[in-house]
Amino acid sequence: MPGFPxxxxxxxxxxxxxxxxFFLLSALTAFFTLLVGVLIVYFAIKYRRRSEDxxxxxxxxxxxxxxxxxxxxxxxxxxxxxxxxxxxxxxQDAPPNAMEVYVVGRQWMWKVIHVDGQEEINELHIPxxxxxxxxxTSQDVIHSFFVPDxxxxxxxxxxxxxxxxxxxxxxxxxxxxxxxxxxxxxxxMIGWVTAMEPSDYEDWxxxxxxxxxxxxxxxxxxxxxxxxxxxxxxASCHRATGDGPGPSLVGVFGKPVxxxxxxxxxxxxAYIRESILNPAxxxxxxxxxxxxxxxxxxxxxxxxxxxxxxxxxxxANPTGSGR
Amino acid sequence: xxxxxxxxxxxxxxTPPTREHYLNAxxxxxxxxxxxxxxxxxxxxxxxxxxxxxxxxxxxxVIRVELLTPEGNLVSxxxxxxxxxAHGIVMIFFFLIPAIPSxxxxxxxxxxxxxxDMAFPRLNLASWYVYIVGGVFGLYAIVTGGVDTGWTFYxxxxxxxxxxxxxxxxxxxxxxxFSSIMTALNFIVxxxxxxxxGMTWFRLPLFIWSMYATSLVIILATPVxxxxxxxxxxxxxxxxxxxxxxxxxxxxxxxHLFWFYSHPAVYIxxxxxxxxxxxxxxxxxxxRIFGYRFVAMASLGIAVFGFLVWGHHMFVSGQxxxxxxxxxxxxxxxxxxxxxxxxxxxxxxxxxxxSLQTPMLYALGFIALFxxxxxxxLFLAALAVxxxxxxxxxxVAHFHFVMVGATMMAYLGGIHFWWPKMTGRMYPEGxxxxxxxxxxxxxxxxxxxxxxxxYLGMPRRxxxxxxEFQVLNVMSTAGASILAVGYILPLVYLFWSLWxxxxxxxxxxxxxxxxxxxxxxxxxxxxxxxxxxTTGPYYxxxxxxxxxxxxxxxxxxxxxxxxxPNQPGGSK
Numbered sequence: 035m036p037g038f039p040x041x042x043x044x045x046x047x048x049x050x051x052x053x054x055x056f057f058l059l060s061a062l063t064a065f066f067t068l069l070v071g072v073l074i075v076y077f078a079i080k081y082r083r084r085s086e087d088x089x090x091x092x093x094x095x096x097x098x099x100x101x102x103x104x105x106x107x108x109x110x111x112x113x114x115x116x117x118x119x120x121x122x123x124x125x126q127d128a129p130p131n132a133m134e135v136y137v138v139g140r141q142w143m144w145k146v147i148h149v150d151g152q153e154e155i156n157e158l159h160i161p162x163x164x165x166x167x168x169x170x171t172s173q174d175v176i177h178s179f180f181v182p183d184x185x186x187x188x189x190x191x192x193x194x195x196x197x198x199x200x201x202x203x204x205x206x207x208x209x210x211x212x213x214x215x216x217x218x219x220x221x222x223m224i225g226w227v228t229a230m231e232p233s234d235y236e237d238w239x240x241x242x243x244x245x246x247x248x249x250x251x252x253x254x255x256x257x258x259x260x261x262x263x264x265x266x267x268x269a270s271c272h273r274a275t276g277d278g279p280g281p282s283l284v285g286v287f288g289k290p291v292x293x294x295x296x297x298x299x300x301x302x303x304a305y306i307r308e309s310i311l312n313p314a315x316x317x318x319x320x321x322x323x324x325x326x327x328x329x330x331x332x333x334x335x336x337x338x339x340x341x342x343x344x345x346x347x348x349x350a351n352p353t354g355s356g357r
Numbered sequence: 358x359x360x361x362x363x364x365x366x367x368x369x370x371x372t373p374p375t376r377e378h379y380l381n382a383x384x385x386x387x388x389x390x391x392x393x394x395x396x397x398x399x400x401x402x403x404x405x406x407x408x409x410x411x412x413x414x415x416x417x418x419v420i421r422v423e424l425l426t427p428e429g430n431l432v433s434x435x436x437x438x439x440x441x442x443a444h445g446i447v448m449i450f451f452f453l454i455p456a457i458p459s460x461x462x463x464x465x466x467x468x469x470x471x472x473x474d475m476a477f478p479r480l481n482l483a484s485w486y487v488y489i490v491g492g493v494f495g496l497y498a499i500v501t502g503g504v505d506t507g508w509t510f511y512x513x514x515x516x517x518x519x520x521x522x523x524x525x526x527x528x529x530x531x532x533x534x535f536s537s538i539m540t541a542l543n544f545i546v547x548x549x550x551x552x553x554x555g556m557t558w559f560r561l562p563l564f565i566w567s568m569y570a571t572s573l574v575i576i577l578a579t580p581v582x583x584x585x586x587x588x589x590x591x592x593x594x595x596x597x598x599x600x601x602x603x604x605x606x607x608x609x610x611x612x613h614l615f616w617f618y619s620h621p622a623v624y625i626x627x628x629x630x631x632x633x634x635x636x637x638x639x640x641x642x643x644x645r646i647f648g649y650r651f652v653a654m655a656s657l658g659i660a661v662f663g664f665l666v667w668g669h670h671m672f673v674s675g676q677x678x679x680x681x682x683x684x685x686x687x688x689x690x691x692x693x694x695x696x697x698x699x700x701x702x703x704x705x706x707x708x709x710x711x712s713l714q715t716p717m718l719y720a721l722g723f724i725a726l727f728x729x730x731x732x733x734x735l736f737l738a739a740l741a742v743x744x745x746x747x748x749x750x751x752x753v754a755h756f757h758f759v760m761v762g763a764t765m766m767a768y769l770g771g772i773h774f775w776w777p778k779m780t781g782r783m784y785p786e787g788x789x790x791x792x793x794x795x796x797x798x799x800x801x802x803x804x805x806x807x808x809x810x811x812y813l814g815m816p817r818r819x820x821x822x823x824x825e826f827q828v829l830n831v832m833s834t835a836g837a838s839i840l841a842v843g844y845i846l847p848l849v850y851l852f853w854s855l856w857x858x859x860x861x862x863x864x865x866x867x868x869x870x871x872x873x874x875x876x877x878x879x880x881x882x883x884x885x886x887x888x889x890x891t892t893g894p895y896y897x898x899x900x901x902x903x904x905x906x907x908x909x910x911x912x913x914x915x916x917x918x919x920x921x922p923n924q925p926g927g928s929k
Contacts, residue, residue, distance in 0.1 A: 038828075042814050043564060043920060048741075057811065061417055061602025063732040066696075070703055070728050077706035078713060081642075087867070088710040089897050092645055100651045103700045104693060111689040111735070118680055118739030141518070175514040176608060178673065185745040190673045191609070192513060193602020196675045209823065213748035213816040215507050217518060218434050221819035243475050334617055 044230065045208055046184035047201045051121045053185070059114060073162040077150040125186070128199035132165035136338045139170065139177035142219035147338060148240060151254040156225030158210065160202055161235035167199040169303055169341075173334050178214035179229050189214055202229035209268065236340065259343025262336055266328065274347075281318045282324060287348040292319040306341050375687065378781070378878040383801035393478035394881055395516030399464035400779070401485050402455065407848070409451040414844065416444035421803075421837040424830045430822035437820040439521065445508030447499075450530050451492055456621065457629030458575075459484070459540055461771045462568050464779060466544060468872035468879060469562050471553025471888040476546040478860035485568050491533030498525035507818060509619075510586075510801055512611040514602035516593040519565040523593060531586045534579045537625075541575035544568055553871070555890035557564035558652075562641075562870055563646055563896045566653040567632030570660040574621045574628070577664070582618035585611065595925050612674055616667035624663040626760045627727075628656060633696060634723050634819065638702045642709030645895035648701040655694035662691040672743045679739055688738035695731050699724060714866075715789040719770025722797040723763050730758030733808065751811025754804045769796070769847060777865050781878045782858030788850045795843030804838025869896050 044050050077095040080089070135158065146154040160166045170179060171191040179198065180187040183206075188198035202208075212223035230238060263269050268280075276282035281291075286301045294317045298347035299305055308315055308331065332340065379396045382388075389397060420440050422429040432440065463481065467474050475481045498504060502809050504526040506515040514521055548569050552561075588609070592595050600602025600611040639646050646652055668676060668684030702724055711717070733755045746752065776784055806829040815826045822830070864873040875884050 039813065039814060040809065052745055054743050055739055056736065056745075059732075059736050059739060060734070063729070065474045066732055067725075067728050070699060071725060074705050074706065074724060077703070077709070078711050078721065081709050082708060083643075083710040084714040088643070090380075090643055090708055090710045092897075093708055094645060094647070099704075100648050100697070100701075104697055106798070108693050109697045114739060115686055119685060120742045122681070122740030122744065123678065125744065146782075175518050176511060180747070180748070180814070180816060187673050187744050187747065191602075192676050194675065201522060202856065209814060210734075211814065212828070215511070215818040217505070217514060218438065220438070221429065221434070221816075223822045227615075230598075251487075270928055287567045296615045308485075 036295060041356055043183040043206070045083055045202055045204060045206060047203060048125050049183070049185045051124070055118050055121055062110065062114070100323065110337060126165040128197065129165045132167035132199050134167050137170040137179060137190065138173060138334050138338070139179070139212070140173040141175065141217050142223040144225055145225070147255055147335070149254060149256070149342060152239065156210070158227045159235065159238050160227065160229055161227045161232045162202045162205055163232065165199055166203045169195050169197050171195050172226050175216050176214050177216050177223065180211040180213035181208055182211070183208040189211055195307060205229050205231055221274065255339045255342035256346040259339035259341070262339055263343055266332070270323070279322070281321055283347055284345050285348045287345045293317060294319050294321070303341060307337060310337060310340065314332045368775055371864035376876065378876065379881045382879050382881045393482050395463050395467050395475045395481055396879065398481050398485055399460050399704040402459040402463060405488065405492065406452050406460065406880040409447055411662055412839070413444050413452055414445035414820060416447070416485050417837070420444060422667040423820070426566050427824045427827050427835050434599060434820045434872050435505060439503035441818060442504050442507050443499050446495065446526060449508055450533050451495065453760055453780060454537060455488065455634060455762070456768050457771065458544070458568065458571060461633065461775065462544060462629065465599050465775065465872055466547055466565065467551065467567060467881055468875065469565055469870060471871050471884065471890065472551035472554055473882050473884070475543050476550055477543050480539050481543055484536045484904050485540065488536040491529045494525050494532060495529035495686055496605065498522040498529060505728055507613065510589060511607050512589065512592070513603065515804060517603065524590060524715070527586045527590055531583055534583050537575050538579050540683060541572035544572040545576070553888045553890055554817065559650065560893045563635035563649065564632040567628045567656045568637065570630040570656040574625050574663060576658050579722060581614060585618065588646065591914040595757065598737055607783035609671070609674055609676065612671050616670045620667040620670065621663045623760060624659055626764050630723065630764040631656065631836045633767040633771035634702065634720050636870070637716050637774055638705050639716065639895045640866055641712050641720065642706050643867070643897045644705050644709040646701060647704040649733050649894070652698055652880040655697045656710065658693060658694035660696070666691055667914065669738055673741060685738055685740050688734070692731060692735060699728055715793055716770045716774035718790060718793040719766045719773065722793065723766035723770065726762035730755060730763055733758065741891050746811055749811035750815045750817055752809060753817050754807035757804050762804065777861030778872055778877045778879070780855055781861055782854045783861050783865060784854045784858060785850050788846060795839055795846070796859065799836050799839030803833050803840055806832040809918060811835055869894070872881045
């Protein structure tokens with residue numbers, strides 16, 4: 035970035051919209067600050083005290099003026115609120131074709147798990163021109179995934195999944211910061227998001243697979259999840275045929291399901307997670323609350339693997355969703 | 358204010374130098390530590406919070422020096438985290454929240470409403486002792502290892518992961534909360550029950566209105582903080598799962614509870630500042646505040662709406678989108694009464710008799726810093742922009758403008774304005790003006806670059822940072838150096854003025870207000886006879902010099918009955 039930049043690089047589809055609201059607010063701030071500043075200086079000079087015992091004519095307020103300067107800022111404020119809210123809502127839901135990537139934060143590093151099995155630490159490689167949805171959780175305390183050049187930030191909270199999405203517009207390496215204070219090495223919990231041309235990204239995917247702690251893991255999280263599904267004994271109850279003590283998980287993801295309580299719930303990341311860790315919370319209609327909790331028995335990585343596997347059961351290609 | 362039907366202006370005692378007042382009524386350490394005089398308690402608070410401000414400022418100094426270079430090379434990461442935590446905890450809980458209420462509020466509320474003391478003088482003294490106990494706990498925790506949670510104590514970091522002195526610090530914040538509650542309760546009862554005859558609600562100075570609003574916020578919000586801190590202790594000590602998901606708790610619950618107190622706490626710090634500014638603007642323009650009733654109601658509006666906006670601290674925390682929309686909308690609404698106040702203060706100058714003495718410099722500085730601080734709050738209330746800005750230096754700059762810039766300007770402006778009343782002496786005007794300018798420009802240079810740092814993406818609470826952020830950080834540290842000089846100067850010359858300052862007389866400013874009708878420093882019982890109030894506030898009359906025949910000093914005395922024909926009566 036040459037010279038003395040005022041704003042970070044605009045590297046995502048959301049960036050210019052956020053900047054537009056920012057400049058609108060900056061203009062309003064400059065206008066009102068100058069208005070008040072100029073009036074104060076002007077009045078202070080023009081009406082300076084000319085003798086020690088001067089008593090000025092007393093003017094009192096007028097209701098019309100008061101209403102004018104109450105209502106005018108109110109309308110301006112509502113306008114800015116609405117513009118910022120619309121941009122925010124647009125930034126909320128990821129497009130359906132978004133590529134999913136899992137992120138696990140922990141003191142003091144970012145672990146990234148791609149659906150094809152690549153794992154990265156403090157790095158995230160993505161293609162430009164394609165929406166990327168991050169499904170994030172934390173192993174310990176609250177962190178926050180912040181990419182200034184994309185104008186996106188989302189807290190990463192233990193015990194739940196939070197999501198964010200962005201679409202990079204041009205290749206480059208962009209700062210990744212942890213924005214929520216998380217302990218000693220908070221300021222060291224930084225990394226890079228590398229946006230690549232789609233062809234370069236394919237090359238990167240096909241290259242040496244990076245893993246976090248040795249042991250070249252070439253299995254996708256869905257495949258690892260399938261093995262785990264057997265190892266943890268899930269398969270004995272959640273039979274694909276649906277005749278076990280637990281409901282079949284084939285094709286359930288993303289669909290509504292009726293609960294024993296009479297309510298209905300959308301099967302999403304949060305519901306799957308809750309059902310593994312706290313199975314009695316929302317039992318599917320027609321089944322007994324007999325499943326034991328897996329709290330403490332499955333790591334965050336394993337939960338993500340199980341999640342990826344269950345998602346893959348609903349898709350045509352069982353080992354890779356979204357690609 | 359309040360044209361007062363003074364009892365026949367009796368010649369002051371024939372030997373003014375030995376006139377008895379609250380400072381010389383009795384001597385000795387016991388006479389201070391056991392005093393129930395609201396003015397002496399104010400002095401006790403003044404000394405205590407000044408010590409706390411110095412400690413918090415020391416931590417800030419090390420932080421700014423550390424941030425001169427991108428590498429974290431002055432102190433260790435752990436020490437840095439403890440420093441910004443100590444800075445925040447000391448400055449917020451032990452300086453900004455008590456500062457104006459417990460010093461200026463304690464000193465002035467009875468004087469302004471024509472009372473002899475607070476409604477509960479012993480409770481008043483107890484509040485100071487509670488403050489001291491809280492302060493000792495806090496300092497003990499910091500000296501024996503410190504705490505690294507930040508002043509926000511976010512869970513589960515504070516309950517399960519931090520291995521620093523969390524428990525004593527939480528206890529300190531818990532204890533000092535009761536001091537605030539006692540003071541606020543006292544203010545509310547005093548303002549309701551102790552007003553002089555004729556002092557109706559709409560004859561009250563705006564200082565009182567704003568203090569009243571502050572007290573309401575303190576009474577309603579502080580208990581929530583106390584409960585939240587106890588819950589935090591229960592989880593940390595007894596491992597009962599409330600906030601930690603590993604124990605079945607919800608970390609966002611803590612944030613909701615914490616900000617339910619801590620956003621209103623911003624108004625606990627700001628409303629007293631607005632209280633002071635209304636007095637300064639009126640008295641240094643010699644004009645009734647423009648739109649008095651609107652300004653008074655704006656204080657209450659801020660107090661009420663301030664309770665409904667806490668979720669704007671949590672737009673990226675995982676809170677629902679719908680909640681985010683509501684909190685954003687309400688945050689925009691709370692900006693309106695603040696804007697109304699700024700416009701009315703500015704309009705008060707119009708056709709006034711404006712004197713740019715030191716307190717007025719602070720007041721005008723307040724308006725400038727508060728306008729910027731308030732407007733940048735709109736950036737953070739704007740959902741899409743907040744996603745980018747939250748937890749960056751933009752937030753740091755914003756809340757320093759509002760809570761420190763504005764509140765400190767008001768506090769120092771108030772201290773200078775009422776210094777002659779509190780001590781009977783004038784401060785040196787030249788030095789004071791120089792300090793006011795240094796503080797204003799030092800502050801601007803410290804925190805304006807931080808807005809830019811924030812938008813460029815520098816996260817807050819970073820011990821080390823990428824090198825491209827260095828230039829702005831160097832500017833900020835340079836500003837902080839100027840600011841430090843500006844803060845040290847008043848400490849020196851105000852102390853000096855206690856002995857060498859020019860005697861002030863009862864009303865050196867030609868100000869209106871009951872506190873200026875009594876002598877400086879006031880007698881222990883404030884007024885020789887209970888004042889009777891017959892007009893509204895900010896009632897300026899011509900000053901007449903009366904040579905007191907029994908005294909060698911020419912004292913400025915207000916002539917009680919020189920009513921001006923165009924004065925409105927009790928209310929607008």
